[in-house]
Amino acid sequence: MTYFPEEVVEHIFDFLGSHRDRNAVSTVCKAWYHVERFSRRNVFVGNCYAIRPERVMARFPGMKSLSVKGKPHFADYNLVPYDWGGFALPWINAAVRRCPGLEDLRLKRMVVTDDDLDLLARSFPNFRSLVLVSCEGFSTDGLAAIATYCRGLRELDLQENEVEDHGRQWLSCFHESCTSLVSLNFACLKGEVNAGVLERLVARCPNLRSLKLNRAVSVESLNEIVARAPYLVDLGTGSFAVDHHTDAYQRLMNSFSKCKSLSSLSGFWEASPHCLDAVYPVCINLTVLNMSYAPAIQADDLIKLISLCFKLQKLWVLDCIGDKGLAVVASTCKELQELRVFPSDIYGAGATSVTEEGLVAISSGCPKLNSLLYFCYQMTNAALITVAKNCPHFTRFRLCILDPWKPDPVTNQPLDEGFGAIVRSCKNLRRLSLSGLLTDQVFLYIGLYAKCLEMLSIAFAGDSDKGMVYILKGCKNLRKLEIRDCPFGDFALLNDVAKYETMRSLWMSSCDVTLGGCKALAAKMPRLNVEIINESEGSDKLEENISDLHKAEKMYVYRTVAGPRNDAPDFVWTL
Amino acid sequence: SPLQQTQSYSSSQQLRTGPVEFPARLREMEDVKGSDGLGDTELRLGLPGTSTATRSAKRALPEGDEESHDELRRTSAAKAQVVGWPPIRSYRKNSFPGRKVEAEAAAGLYVKVSMDGAPYLRKIDLGVYKGYKELREGLDNMFKCFSLAELSRREGGSGSEYAITYEDKDGDLMLVGDVPWEMFISSCKRLRIMKGSEARGLNSRH
Numbered sequence: 001m002t003y004f005p006e007e008v009v010e011h012i013f014d015f016l017g018s019h020r021d022r023n024a025v026s027t028v029c030k031a032w033y034h035v036e037r038f039s040r041r042n043v044f045v046g047n048c049y050a051i052r053p054e055r056v057m058a059r060f061p062g063m064k065s066l067s068v069k070g071k072p073h074f075a076d077y078n079l080v081p082y083d084w085g086g087f088a089l090p091w092i093n094a095a096v097r098r099c100p101g102l103e104d105l106r107l108k109r110m111v112v113t114d115d116d117l118d119l120l121a122r123s124f125p126n127f128r129s130l131v132l133v134s135c136e137g138f139s140t141d142g143l144a145a146i147a148t149y150c151r152g153l154r155e156l157d158l159q160e161n162e163v164e165d166h167g168r169q170w171l172s173c174f175h176e177s178c179t180s181l182v183s184l185n186f187a188c189l190k191g192e193v194n195a196g197v198l199e200r201l202v203a204r205c206p207n208l209r210s211l212k213l214n215r216a217v218s219v220e221s222l223n224e225i226v227a228r229a230p231y232l233v234d235l236g237t238g239s240f241a242v243d244h245h246t247d248a249y250q251r252l253m254n255s256f257s258k259c260k261s262l263s264s265l266s267g268f269w270e271a272s273p274h275c276l277d278a279v280y281p282v283c284i285n286l287t288v289l290n291m292s293y294a295p296a297i298q299a300d301d302l303i304k305l306i307s308l309c310f311k312l313q314k315l316w317v318l319d320c321i322g323d324k325g326l327a328v329v330a331s332t333c334k335e336l337q338e339l340r341v342f343p344s345d346i347y348g349a350g351a352t353s354v355t356e357e358g359l360v361a362i363s364s365g366c367p368k369l370n371s372l373l374y375f376c377y378q379m380t381n382a383a384l385i386t387v388a389k390n391c392p393h394f395t396r397f398r399l400c401i402l403d404p405w406k407p408d409p410v411t412n413q414p415l416d417e418g419f420g421a422i423v424r425s426c427k428n429l430r431r432l433s434l435s436g437l438l439t440d441q442v443f444l445y446i447g448l449y450a451k452c453l454e455m456l457s458i459a460f461a462g463d464s465d466k467g468m469v470y471i472l473k474g475c476k477n478l479r480k481l482e483i484r485d486c487p488f489g490d491f492a493l494l495n496d497v498a499k500y501e502t503m504r505s506l507w508m509s510s511c512d513v514t515l516g517g518c519k520a521l522a523a524k525m526p527r528l529n530v531e532i533i534n535e536s537e538g539s540d541k542l543e544e545n546i547s548d549l550h551k552a553e554k555m556y557v558y559r560t561v562a563g564p565r566n567d568a569p570d571f572v573w574t575l
Numbered sequence: 576s577p578l579q580q581t582q583s584y585s586s587s588q589q590l591r592t593g594p595v596e597f598p599a600r601l602r603e604m605e606d607v608k609g610s611d612g613l614g615d616t617e618l619r620l621g622l623p624g625t626s627t628a629t630r631s632a633k634r635a636l637p638e639g640d641e642e643s644h645d646e647l648r649r650t651s652a653a654k655a656q657v658v659g660w661p662p663i664r665s666y667r668k669n670s671f672p673g674r675k676v677e678a679e680a681a682a683g684l685y686v687k688v689s690m691d692g693a694p695y696l697r698k699i700d701l702g703v704y705k706g707y708k709e710l711r712e713g714l715d716n717m718f719k720c721f722s723l724a725e726l727s728r729r730e731g732g733s734g735s736e737y738a739i740t741y742e743d744k745d746g747d748l749m750l751v752g753d754v755p756w757e758m759f760i761s762s763c764k765r766l767r768i769m770k771g772s773e774a775r776g777l778n779s780r781h
Contacts, residue, residue, distance in 0.1 A: 074659065076662070076664045076665075077662045077664070077665075078659050078665060134664070134666070160667075188666065269670075292667075293670055295671055342667065343661065344671075375661065400661055400662060402661050404657075404660065433662075457662075459660070459662070484659070
């Protein structure tokens with residue numbers, strides 16, 4: 001390869017899509033490292049504390065698109081205190097100084113303030129796309145800044161963020177000359193937007209293909225919008241609260257029938273059963289359907305809708321669909337690749353739910369299924385073994401049995417064999433979440449068979465340190481391990497400390513690791529940050545006589561070349 | 576909610592023995608790390624004082640113990656208290672407006688707040704406040720734009736010419752501050768900031 005001029009090598013590298021491949025080629029030799037770093041346009045940082053932003057920008061001066069992740073995954077479930085960290089500002093600041101040509105920014109689980117958004121909006125003249133996922137710290141004022149200053153904005157995608165509502169004017173800040181929007185998602189906003197402003201914005205953006213409205217957008221407004229944007233591919237419907245006896249409903253039905261390109265639907269926040277008829281004309285083309293925010297739509301109506309969706313590839317529903325509904329999905333949706341079934345009632349009131357039967361039906365009817373998130377009240381080994389046999393192509397398998405430690409109700413056995421069958425059969429499994437009654441045996445299986453596994457989530461499982469040791473020893477490709485409420489302690493933690501440098505991060509909460517164990521880990525591995533989150537009141541300092549035998553309630557360990565972070569709050573101790 | 580997160584590690588033991596429906600989750604004494612005398616306070620997934628099970632992949636269930644373990648079966652309310660379980664994003668949990676009980680337990684205790692003389696009402700989440708002091712500060716902050724409390728302060732009044740009252744489950748108008756905080760947030764249906772003159776009839780302690 002030394003015979004080829006750099007331009008040729010660079011051209012060859014253009015064919016490398018993933019950042020992992022690019023990372024790999026840059027380690028081959030100095031020449032390749034140099035070619036690669038100047039030609040990399042998309043930069044992905046999986047842990048914002050693993051490296052300093054300045055270093056990233058220095059290495060990739062041609063960066064156009066940056067994606068950064070902040071808080072650990074369990075922050076989604078309120079296990080990480082509010083001001084733990086994950087601030088966007090250092091990244092935006094560094095980009096302002098080093099990469100003024102930045103076009104796209106994607107942030108996940110980070111703290112973003114209005115000032116940050118303002119700085120972002122004013123600093124990058126070519127800025128095209130902002131995607132914020134599960135972030136917090138900003139309000140509609142920040143969005144106003146984005147709308148005002150990002151003249152060529154193509155994408156504003158807000159997914160499940162906590163956004164403070166400071167009024168509806170932000171949408172008006174899109175200048176009359178702004179016609180470049182391709183994707184606009186403000187479904188997570190709680191406040192109202194000005195209907196007229198919204199409709200005019202949609203009307204003047206001919207390239208708009210994805211639009212997700214929030215709950216506050218009325219059906220009347222939806223109607224105007226759909227009528228003006230018949231080329232929409234992806235639509236989040238807003239409230240969809242409409243009386244099917246009204247004219248408004250008739251007009252809606254007409255509008256939908258003109259949407260020949262619509263292939264993805266979501267929203268339906270306040271939809272009531274009969275008003276789904278309006279959507280029937282587009283069902284035949286749907287590849288993505290998300291009904292998981294529509295609690296008023298029960299099984300029968302879901303069934304009527306889904307039985308028209310032959311092309312469906314991705315389906316998110318509530319468990320009120322029931323096993324009966326899942327059987328209909330199985331017989332209709334032969335192209336299904338991803339299924340998520342969320343609980344509609346998490347307090348066990350005994351309403352309709354799904355069981356192992358629904359999952360088995362899906363597995364036998366949908367041969368292309370590769371991604372599953374399934375909440376249920378019970379599961380059997382027999383069912384999991386059948387599912388494993390029917391669907392060997394799973395890459396993501398996340399099962400959540402809502403009662404911790406629940407065994408197979410038929411045999412009273414742990415679910416070791418069932419999950420064992422899954423990992424044995426699904427050779428490409430990359431992500432796995434366990435639940436139910438589980439002993440060390442399941443971890444033996446996982447270590448033995450799950451060679452491609454990258455992310456593992458464990459809760460209320462295992463008997464002893466052996467369980468965790470099996471995982472760390474066997475799963476060669478493990479990147480993220482998150483554990484809560486399991487009897488794993490210092491022995492497992494310290495068994496193979498070098499392993500953690502091959503992983504992005506390890507989270508352990510409510511386990512048996514002690515402060516002493518964590519200190520030992522930190523001492524042995526200087527290139528890991530071992531952070532303890534201590535939330536009990538009155539103990540601010542590590543030095544305050546806390547015995548090494550004291551359990552570490554929450555521990556987060558991650559590899560880093562940036563050293564201990566300088567923005568950790570008082571309750572986070574870096575050992 | 577903050578209420579859930581302040582539970583200390585040792586007190587969470589009790590909750591953890593709750594959901595066990597079958598007594599199969601007994602650990603061996605030797606496995607309990609911390610053989611330093613802390614064994615009695617060690618977290619265990621079984622009844623305190625029960626003997627350990629033999630280690631085997633398939634656990635046989637002692638028949639007689641089933642009844643006593645049924646007593647430990649979690650109630651719906653207790654289930655809600657394990658932080659972060661089930662693993663559902665708060666965004667999703669907060670999205671469902673219906674079913675008051677669950678909404679209160681997980682998604683916040685939103686109550687309307689009206690202030691005499693103010694043109695519109697506000698809504699606050701009682702769950703974010705740790706106690707009465709914070710609540711008062713929060714309300715002060717929220718309604719200061721009406722500058723009525725400020726005005727009374729400037730005119731030489733005590734600044735507390737307004738009384739914070741609430742409507743409880745029975746529909747009665749009560750003065751805020753009499754009962755323990757937990758009791759208050761579970762019975763408060765809405766708040767009303769009243770002019771001092773009107774509140775005098777309710778005033779039993781000040």
